[in-house]
Amino acid sequence: MSTPKKYMQIFNVMYKHYGPQHWWPGETPFEIMLGAVLTQNTSWTNVEKAIQHLKINEALDPKVIMDTHHKRLASWLRPVGYFNVKATRLKSYCQWYLASGQFEQLDRLDTPELRRALLSVKGVGPETADDILLYAFSRPVFVIDAYTRRLFSRLGYINGEETYESLRATFEKKLQRQADQVQLFNEYHGLIVWHAKYFCKKRPICTGCCLRRQCHGANPV
DNA sequence: ACCCAGGGTCATA
DNA sequence: TATGACCATGGG
Structure with a gap:
């Protein structure tokens, strides 16, 4: 059941837990x-x-x-x-x-x-x-980074070996019906990076564990 | 003394 | 198209 809701659930859990990230750090x-x-x-x-x-x-x-x-x-x-x-x-x-x-x-x-x-x-x-x-440029583009790949791979949503373009297309398609994609993609990527940094405080997502390279997780939250 | 970090390019096979 | 070498400082 690979509904778009799965991808929104992860966002909603992180957003409620961590709050808005208002990225990118930088003035211009x-x-x-x-x-x-x-x-x-x-x-x-x-x-x-x-x-x-x-x-x-x-x-x-x-x-x-x-x-x-x-x-x-x-x-x-x-x-x-x-x-x-x-x-x-x-x-x-x-x-x-x-x-x-x-x-x-x-x-x-x-x-x-x-x-x-x-x-x-x-x-x-x-x-x-x-x-x-x-x-x-405030364009509705979903950024794929190493954390995104690890998080969704460990959640079991992807296998982790996909190409960059393939993953970007997947995320954008799963979230295509959401309103205000620029704002959503902005917060989503910011939240993933924040989660990677502060996984050990109060983890809201059962990723198995943290997002470090050498951790494949046996400590579900 | 490791491991890791919000990747990308270039040379090789 | 797929690996591997390389770039290099700073924090945990």
């Missing part, structure tokens, strides 16, 4: 975009430090980033790890962003076009593109 669309790249395989606390370095140096701006020498930019990004890779990725993102007319012009594209454009940028993969679509 551009800050959200940079955060999406910087948080790749990296904890958010480290990203906050790097963003602070950019702010202190008045470099939270695509033109400033393009004009900053690689070594200098990388030094600001040190806390996020992979700082050489991410300095290059930020520059390639900013080059594309400026050439595309920034937020105002890009926001005129429909969601499939904008997604293709984002994926054409070196360093922007499917999850980063979807973070940007949902949280910077």
